[in-house]
Amino acid sequence: MTSTTLPLRSGQQFTISHGDYTAVITELGATLRKLTYRGKDMIASWDPDKTVPCSNGQLLVPFPNRIEDGVYTFEGKTYELPIDEHEKHNAIHGYGYRAFWNLESLEEDRVALTWRTGNMKGYPFDLLVRAIFSLGDDGLTLTLSATNNDNVNAPWALAIHPWIANGFGGYGDEIDGQNAQCKVTIPARTHVTVNERLLPTGTEPVDGTKFDLRTPTALTEQPFDDAWTDVERDAEGNTFATLSRPDGLTVHAGGDKTITSFQMCTGTGFAPDSHPAGVAIEPQTAYANAFNSGKDLIAIKPGETSSTNLYFKAEQR
Numbered sequence: 001m002t003s004t005t006l007p008l009r010s011g012q013q014f015t016i017s018h019g020d021y022t023a024v025i026t027e028l029g030a031t032l033r034k035l036t037y038r039g040k041d042m043i044a045s046w047d048p049d050k051t052v053p054c055s056n057g058q059l060l061v062p063f064p065n066r067i068e069d070g071v072y073t074f075e076g077k078t079y080e081l082p083i084d085e086h087e088k089h090n091a092i093h094g095y096g097y098r099a100f101w102n103l104e105s106l107e108e109d110r111v112a113l114t115w116r117t118g119n120m121k122g123y124p125f126d127l128l129v130r131a132i133f134s135l136g137d138d139g140l141t142l143t144l145s146a147t148n149n150d151n152v153n154a155p156w157a158l159a160i161h162p163w164i165a166n167g168f169g170g171y172g173d174e175i176d177g178q179n180a181q182c183k184v185t186i187p188a189r190t191h192v193t194v195n196e197r198l199l200p201t202g203t204e205p206v207d208g209t210k211f212d213l214r215t216p217t218a219l220t221e222q223p224f225d226d227a228w229t230d231v232e233r234d235a236e237g238n239t240f241a242t243l244s245r246p247d248g249l250t251v252h253a254g255g256d257k258t259i260t261s262f263q264m265c266t267g268t269g270f271a272p273d274s275h276p277a278g279v280a281i282e283p284q285t286a287y288a289n290a291f292n293s294g295k296d297l298i299a300i301k302p303g304e305t306s307s308t309n310l311y312f313k314a315e316q317r
Contacts, residue, residue: 010048011100018109018135021314029097030113030131032057032162035140037314042251044163044276054267054274055161058097059144061129062117064159065227065263065288066090068199070122072291074155075299081122088197093161095120096129110134125154127300139252139313146307148300155291156298156306159263159284163276164253167245172272176222179266179279183216183244186262188228192287198225199289216244219279223268227287229261229296238311241281248317255283256309260296263287283310 011027024034026048033056034045046056070081070091081091101113112132117125125148132143148154168178190203191211206212210221211228231239240254241262263282267275285308286296300306 008048009050010052012103013048014103014106014111014113016107016109016111016133016135019137021135021139023133023135023140025111025113025133027100027103027113029058029099030101030115031059031097032133032142032160035162035312037139037249038316040167040247040249040314040316041165042249042312042314044165044278046276052097054163054270054276054280055093055097056163056276058093058161059131060093060159060161060282060284061096061144062123062125062127062146062155063094063157063291064282064284064286066092066197066199067291068197068289072155074291075153079122079124081120090197090199091122095123101131104130109136125152126150127154127156139311142310142312144308144310145305146300147305148302151302153299153301156300157284157286157290157296158308159282160310161280161282162253162312163267163278163280164243164251165278166243167247167249169277171277172275175275175277176266176268178277179219179222181218181246182279183218184213184264184279184281185216185242186213186228186264186281187232187239187241188214188230188262189232190228190230192227192229192261194226194288200227200287200293203229216242219266222266225265227261227263227284229287231260231262233257239283240311241283243279243281250315250317252311252313253281253283254311258285258298258306258308259283259310260285261287
């Protein structure tokens with residue numbers, strides 16, 4: 001009898017390292033499965049032979065978050081995407097995370113993978129998407145780019161969905177109490193209001209609300225599943241959200257000038273097996289329903305490339 005060794009469900013595992021940092025990226029979705037600093041988990045990891053618990057580390061392309069009813073109109077033409085958030089009747093998180101990406105190159109501290117968008121009825125645009133993960137002294141840089149091979153403009157937005165580990169590794173409802181011992185900073189002046197389907201209804205200043213996280217704030221007012229925009233930037237034009245843990249580790253997640261908002265989810269009330277031990281902090285180029293609102297939506301012209309740098313780094317006090 002011939003025995004067959006099954007491949008891991010998330011495909012090949014590409015491990016890169018540099019100095020204090022190690023990362024593991026999966027063939028499925030070019031997903032950031034693991035990221036450590038001096039042996040400590042910066043993000044909540046998962047079993048590579050099981051399904052991803054809650055979008056952990058996934059790249060959300062060609063759109064992040066939700067599209068209302070899966071329907072959008074772009075440059076005068078209406079498209080209909082499959083509904084995959086059935087209880088709220090939305091399309092969610094794009095399609096890059098569902099595909100096995102092609103390995104372009106692998107070095108000790110760098111891996112590059114590519115994915116060409118399929119000819120989907122709801123997104124027929126022909127993009128070549130490249131994800132380059134690179135580790136250095138300052139942490140992880142992810143360069144995510146999309147080149148338009150079509151003869152028409154293509155709508156584009158992105159995010160990454162890491163659950164920043166809280167350092168406790170708890171399970172189920174106890175995670176909320178552990179998250180409450182952490183402090184979060186989201187440098188943004190505006191909170192995005194939503195309806196019961198988590199679709200944007202408008203914006204409001206964060207001043208005087210629980211959404212003012214511009215200084216380190218303990219997560220004692222959970223739940224959160226919200227977006228913030230009008231971000232503040234450093235001298236280089238970058239923006240970073242942070243999570244500081246009781247064990248002294250601070251994790252920074254952010255990106256370059258193309259990052260216009262952050263989404264944060266605490267997972268409060270999630271089923272235990274879908275509740276990672278941490279807080280999802282997602283740098284994004286546009287928040288929910290951008291394909292309809294046009295807010296911060298990128299239109300890539302034929303032959304052109306849109307590129308975003310995302311950054312993750314840590315420090316131990």
